[in-house]
Amino acid sequence: xxxxxxxxxLFVLLIAYAVMPGRASSHREAPLISSDPQADNTDVYAFxxxxxxxxxxxxxxxxxxxxxxxxxxxxxxxxxxxxxxxxDNNGDAVEDITYQFRFTSVVNNPNTFLYATGxxxxxxxxxxxMYQTYTVSRVQNGQTTFVAGPMRxxxxxxxxxxxxxxxxxxxxxxxxxxxDGTTGHVFAGQTDDAFFLDLRVFDLLYGGNLSEAGxxxxxxxxxxxxxxxxxxxxxxxxxPIIGVWATASRPTTTTRTAGSETSxxxxxxxxxxxxxxxxxxVLPVGQKDKWNGSRPxxxxxxxxYVTDPEVPKLLQAVYGLPAPATPRNDLVQVFLxxxxxxxxxxxxxxxxxxxxxxxxxPTASPARLGVLAGDIAGFPNGRRxxxxxxxxxxxxxxxxxxxxxxxxxxxxxxNDLAFRSTFPYMAFPSSGSLPWKLNPRPPQ
Amino acid sequence: MHAAxxxxxxxxxxxxxxxxxxxxxxxxxxxxxxIHRSRTTYTRPSLAGTRGLGTSRENLEARVADLRTRLxxxxxxxxxxxxxxxxxxxxxxxxxxxxxxxxxxRSLKRALDGDVANYDANRLxxxxxxxxxxxxxxxxxxxxxxxxxxSDPINYGVIGDGHLxxxxxxxxxxxxxxxxxxxxxxxxxxxxxxxxxxxxxLNGAIEAMKxxxxxxxxxxxxxxxxxxxxxxxxYLRLGRVREAEAEYTAASHAFPGHPFAVMGYAKVLVARGDxxxxxTLLQSLQKxxxxxxxxxxxxxxxxxxxxxxxxxxxxxxxxxxxxxxAPEPKNLARFLADHDRKIDEAVTIAxxxxxxxxxxxxxxALAWAYYKAGRVGDARGAIAQALRTGTKDADILAxxxxxxxxxxxASR
Numbered sequence: 120x121x122x123x124x125x126x127x128x129l130f131v132l133l134i135a136y137a138v139m140p141g142r143a144s145s146h147r148e149a150p151l152i153s154s155d156p157q158a159d160n161t162d163v164y165a166f167x168x169x170x171x172x173x174x175x176x177x178x179x180x181x182x183x184x185x186x187x188x189x190x191x192x193x194x195x196x197x198x199x200x201x202x203x204x205x206x207d208n209n210g211d212a213v214e215d216i217t218y219q220f221r222f223t224s225v226v227n228n229p230n231t232f233l234y235a236t237g238x239x240x241x242x243x244x245x246x247x248x249m250y251q252t253y254t255v256s257r258v259q260n261g262q263t264t265f266v267a268g269p270m271r272x273x274x275x276x277x278x279x280x281x282x283x284x285x286x287x288x289x290x291x292x293x294x295x296x297x298x299d300g301t302t303g304h305v306f307a308g309q310t311d312d313a314f315f316l317d318l319r320v321f322d323l324l325y326g327g328n329l330s331e332a333g334x335x336x337x338x339x340x341x342x343x344x345x346x347x348x349x350x351x352x353x354x355x356x357x358x359p360i361i362g363v364w365a366t367a368s369r370p371t372t373t374t375r376t377a378g379s380e381t382s383x384x385x386x387x388x389x390x391x392x393x394x395x396x397x398x399x400x401v402l403p404v405g406q407k408d409k410w411n412g413s414r415p416x417x418x419x420x421x422x423x424y425v426t427d428p429e430v431p432k433l434l435q436a437v438y439g440l441p442a443p444a445t446p447r448n449d450l451v452q453v454f455l456x457x458x459x460x461x462x463x464x465x466x467x468x469x470x471x472x473x474x475x476x477x478x479x480x481p482t483a484s485p486a487r488l489g490v491l492a493g494d495i496a497g498f499p500n501g502r503r504x505x506x507x508x509x510x511x512x513x514x515x516x517x518x519x520x521x522x523x524x525x526x527x528x529x530x531x532x533x534n535d536l537a538f539r540s541t542f543p544y545m546a547f548p549s550s551g552s553l554p555w556k557l558n559p560r561p562p563q
Numbered sequence: 564m565h566a567a568x569x570x571x572x573x574x575x576x577x578x579x580x581x582x583x584x585x586x587x588x589x590x591x592x593x594x595x596x597x598i599h600r601s602r603t604t605y606t607r608p609s610l611a612g613t614r615g616l617g618t619s620r621e622n623l624e625a626r627v628a629d630l631r632t633r634l635x636x637x638x639x640x641x642x643x644x645x646x647x648x649x650x651x652x653x654x655x656x657x658x659x660x661x662x663x664x665x666x667x668x669r670s671l672k673r674a675l676d677g678d679v680a681n682y683d684a685n686r687l688x689x690x691x692x693x694x695x696x697x698x699x700x701x702x703x704x705x706x707x708x709x710x711x712x713x714s715d716p717i718n719y720g721v722i723g724d725g726h727l728x729x730x731x732x733x734x735x736x737x738x739x740x741x742x743x744x745x746x747x748x749x750x751x752x753x754x755x756x757x758x759x760x761x762x763x764x765l766n767g768a769i770e771a772m773k774x775x776x777x778x779x780x781x782x783x784x785x786x787x788x789x790x791x792x793x794x795x796x797x798y799l800r801l802g803r804v805r806e807a808e809a810e811y812t813a814a815s816h817a818f819p820g821h822p823f824a825v826m827g828y829a830k831v832l833v834a835r836g837d838x839x840x841x842x843t844l845l846q847s848l849q850k851x852x853x854x855x856x857x858x859x860x861x862x863x864x865x866x867x868x869x870x871x872x873x874x875x876x877x878x879x880x881x882x883x884x885x886x887x888x889a890p891e892p893k894n895l896a897r898f899l900a901d902h903d904r905k906i907d908e909a910v911t912i913a914x915x916x917x918x919x920x921x922x923x924x925x926x927x928a929l930a931w932a933y934y935k936a937g938r939v940g941d942a943r944g945a946i947a948q949a950l951r952t953g954t955k956d957a958d959i960l961a962x963x964x965x966x967x968x969x970x971x972x973a974s975r
Contacts, residue, residue: 150749151693151720154780154783155749155778156780157778158778194781197778199778229809232816369778370774372743372755373755374736374740375740375758387743389746411746412714412745412746
């Protein structure tokens with residue numbers, strides 16, 4: 120009595136196949152388009168430490184849009200990624216000092232996918248089932264010196280049950296001694312995303328009403344941050360001004376490896392970040408891949424995007440704000456050379472990086488608009504967590520440095536969470552007990 | 564007024580004129596709106612798996628539904644068409660429903676109508692062609708894209724995939740090497756892994772596929788499941804069943820019910836001798852993502868369990884499925900040869916396929932069909948082609964051994 124059913128099934132399947140001409144079945148179609156958030160550097164910060172004016176704090180954040188409720192696939196640094204923070208201390212656009220960070224994932228019990236097998240009360244809690252350790256090295260004059268490690272990263276803020284009293288049970292901050300005898304601090308792990316802006320500002324540039332902006336699009340999202348704090352003496356050469364940028368690199372490999380399975384040879388740089396908004400505002404979309412693989416020393420190839428940028432033209436076309444005359448030497452100072460008398464090293468070679476004058480002491484009450492508001496301890500002299508870089512950049516784009524009066528901005532003036540007063544200064548990550556931010560519906 | 568004109572201005576004619584004028588005005592306004600719309604409305608695309616846009620089954624379903632609605636309201640928005648196509652391609656892979664790829668192609672073509680040079684649309688179009696096994700077209704579009712933007716690694720991926728499927732391995736491996744040195748990524752590592760596997764370097768393949776897993780975004784559940792299933796398959800090939808199982812379990816954890824993970828887990832059960840467990844798993848998969856390959860595997864399991872009638876039913880399903888699955892004739896040929904059905908036809912199908920592409924799996928199907936047809940000499944020529952990359956594919960090696968036949972040792 121199975122035959123009628125059999126023919127029915129056959130018929131249904133035949134119809135199903137017939138209406139799907141060209142169906143793929145055998146070849147494996149590896150995903151083609153994949154993002155790489157572990158190597159996606161969201162922001163770099165460089166500032167004199169407010170609670171310790173002799174120390175420089177450098178922070179690089181990765182993995183944009185971490186949804187705090189993101190289990191069961193929790194976020195982590197890439198085990199095969201080489202993370203680097205680079206410092207040029209003589210203005211020649213080539214790094215003189217590099218701090219390298221390498222991570223290793225560990226799973227205590229491979230028979231469970233749980234991040235925590237019970238409440239996590241400290242960094243090395245046995246209930247912390249999945250964790251990462253990391254090491255820090257310093258490269259100078261072609262020599263690599265081991266600095267610190269292996270240390271555990273700060274654990275994620277999974278939620279009230281898994282990570283109760285988050286922040287009260289260990290800071291994730293380690294102290295280390297450098298080869299020159301000085302002492303530094305390092306932190307790696309989940310933090311709040313310190314950047315604050317209304318992301319719609321990028322869409323509104325293309326037509327719309329900027330006054331609609333005003334919501335912090337990154338409120339409630341976390342990132343993974345690497346933070347380093349070292350005495351300025353250990354970074355400077357003869358000039359007090361240092362240039363800072365961060366990179367992420369992945370090992371290259373080859374299809375043809377006769378007799379050898381070893382694949383991890385040279386590293387290829389897949390991300391580069393110094394000044395904020397360069398990728399979003401200064402560079403056209405088509406240049407992004409090229410930019411991420413490039414070195415500051417070769418920045419002359421991108422020069423026209425700064426001297427003759429797109430954004431002021433858009434602002435003029437859409438909002439009627441007159442675009443200042445080109446070439447924009449004011450923007451060259453902000454993005455490429457530093458401002459003379461403030462953060463421009465002598466004999467500077469134009470290159471994009473954050474330039475910080477380590478002789479300018481931090482202020483007790485930082486102004487949101489930094490240098491534009493007369494606070495020379497802020498952006499674009501370095502970048503503090505509180506600096507409103509969107510407003511500063513928009514105002515710079517329409518020519519505020521050339522004397523144009525404007526109050527252009529995105530309507531978001533500060534981060535949704537308060538920054539901490541001690542290293543690593545960033546706010547604690549939002550808790551995974553909060554409702555989903557993205558899922559199941561993607562943002563519009 | 565001219566008499567002739569006055570003669571035309573009868574009340575009846577006037578009504579016609581007014582109607583014609585009104586229609587003309589409506590068309591003009593509509594056109595103007597379209598022109599206006601195409602100039603001003605362009606949603607900047609953000610693709611699934613990037614910037615917090617998850618790729619779980621629910622993410623993809625919600626995204627496709629949402630984008631379809633938005634695109635039908637703004638059919639000229641190329642950005643929306645690009646995003647929809649991207650999500651559809653992802654969905655096509657997890658459901659086996661290639662109708663989705665056709666919908667993707669249609670929306671991309673519409674976007675390109677208004678803007679032939681749209682880079683993002685062309686970039687996805689090449690991927691759509693690839694998924695439809697239109698390899699030459701895919702390569703042609705991707706080569707144009709590569710010339711427009713040499714720093715974009717994806718074009719090398721499409722070019723490599725296309726050549727790979729056609730059996731043009733040197734060109735394929737060159738493209739993958741270029742891809743991974745331009746920008747190492749999960750997509751590039753996965754291709755390096757497959758290239759190594761084809762050359763018989765299974766440990767090297769595992770190593771590269773693990774790099775791909777490490778480079779996959781935590782919220783790109785679909786890619787994660789895909790990469791881990793591949794690592795599982797590689798372990799299985801090396802007989803490392805426990806490690807394979809761990810990979811399939813992780814894949815299923817990331818994307819519950821991912822077809823590759825279910826298929827892999829069934830293979831683990833077979834390796835452990837649990838045939839009925841494997842059968843149950845595959846039957847559940849058949850309900851959600853039926854393919855001819857799956858029916859053939861289920862048939863094989865029935866056969867092993869001694870349920871010949873059930874096996875025959877599945878084999879008939881598989882054969883019927885493959886007959887309408889025109890782009891993959893080698894699968895039908897292989898299946899017919901494997902199961903001793905219509906051997907002459909298997910030879911014809913394999914010969915036709917091998918005239919167009921020379922990948923090792925097509926050559927293997929041809930060799931196996933020749934062998935079953937008793938044409939051992941022809942089979943030897945074809946199996947040599949199938950072995951030319953140094954593959955350690957168990958089926959190909961088994962076919963090669965059968966074709967070579969036992970040899971008498973010369974002297975003792």
